[in-house]
Amino acid sequence: MIWSLTSSTSVRCAIPSSQVNHDSPRAACGFARPSCMKTLDRYLIRHFMVNFAILFCVLVTLFVLIDMIIDLDEFLQASENTAKRWQAEANGVKSYGQGDVNDPKTSQLVRAFVYTVIGYYAPMVVTLYVYMCGLVVVGATGFSLAALVRAGELTAIVTSGVSMFRVAAPMLVVGCILNCIAMPLQELVIPKLAHKLSRSKKDLKKGEEFHQFAVTYEGDNQGNLFSAAEYLPLRGELWSVRIVQIDRTDHHFVRRIMANQAIWEPEQGGWKLIDAYALYPDTRLAGGASVPTVDFVESDLSPTVLMARRADRYPAVLSVGQLRQLINSKSLDARKARRMSMVLHSRFSMLIVNVLIQVLVLPFFLLREPASLMTQAAKAAGVCIGAWGMFLFGSQTGATLLPPVTAAWMPVFLYVPMSVFLIQTVKT
Secondary structure, eight states: OHHHHHHHHHHHHSOOGGGOOTTSHHHHTTOOOHHHHHHHHHHHHHHHHHHHHHHHHHHHHHHHHHHHHHTHHHHHHHHHHHHHHHHHHHHTOSOOSTTTSOOOOHHHHHHHHHHHHHHHHHHHHHHHHHHHHHHHHHHHHHHHHHHHHHHTHHHHHHHTTOOHHHHHHHHHHHHHHHHHHHHHIIIIIGGGGHHHHTOOGGGGGGGGGTTOEEEEEEEOTTSEEEEEEEEETTTTEEEEEEEEEEOTTTOOEEEEEEEEEEEEETTTTEEEEEEEEEEOSOHHHHHSSSOOBOOEEEOSOOHHHHHHHHOTTGGGGSOHHHHHHHHHHTOSOHHHHHHHHHHHHHHHHHHHHHHHHHHHHGGGTOOSSOOOHHHHHHHHHHHHHHHHHHHHHHHHHHHHHSOHHHHHHHHHHHHHHHHHHHHTTOOO
16 A cells, blocks of 8 residues: 555656656756655655654663663662652651651552652653664664665655655754754753752652762862762752861961851852851960851852762763863863863764764665665664764773864764765665
8 A cells, every 4th residue: 555655656746758858957866846755755754753753762661661670679769758758748747757657558659659760760861862862863764764665665766766865865854953952952951950860769769858968078279178068959058068278389277167058159159158167277266255257268169060070970961061161160180071071072073973873874775676674774783883882982981092072073084984985885
């Protein structure tokens, strides 16, 4: 049925040979009437988008199921704590420790389990799209073209005078658009979810307090060493703060600042101190009746720097502006600075690599006559997975051997001649 519909449509859309100006460039390239090409474009784009949606949903489902089953005990414990917290809040009890509330009902545990799983994996769906849309686009391209070859539709389209490249053009355009969508998601959506994406499964047991952690002698470029019993990244606040200030010239102790709370002030570039006082080495000042107070400490140890030092995967969820700020702040060691520079440049090179890998897969499925699709799919998978793996390997280890800019953009310069060579092998 698909063959007959496509064949008749393609034949009707073809321009009769007696009416074709064979000297025209459009005729030489095999272009049919614009109205018929719009019909063909819609047909190809619809099948491509359906395959893309199916592949992405399958990928997300497999990732969630496998990852959840591996750490199922963590989710069960977190859901139990969540159900107890809900029950305590309903009873007006502040503490929901052992013995404070009754054991939750099965329905409450199930609802808490679903809530915990969705709360943990929902932000990851956006991240999966950003990092996996390139491979999903390649897979959708392969499945769409394989379906055309299997049903004989591609042969019918070529017989009507349409170029192979014209058939692939709609998929390339839509693939570029789908890859470009990852950029605004990376810049606008993911940074707002950074505190959720950087948490581990063990943090789920802590419920709403998962984002709090202690800070132990974190240094900045001003010679300050920050310690705090509790840090809240969402608010940018430190509690029970102790700051040791050291003279950077001769490395001797200057003073120690004790504060009840510190609040990050991005406009002033430092921490606003509340109920703070300073202790000096001079015992007369330290033990005197009047202790000097301190209201503000200038520092480049921002909340972003604190989180970047704590979680290795945190830089991957930052925006380009935040990455530039971290690199220019010089608050990180050389290894982490190179790593962040690599992440910054890979944001742009990955977009081009995704498009080039989609071009690499086209010659394996743009076939004029029937062929073994399993063989062609195996060849395409080997080339594309190898190219993608080389890019990921270079982004992970290349920064230690090469300059970050070179390591990030080297795959682009390697894949461009490969794409040009393979696309020339298409017989159209």
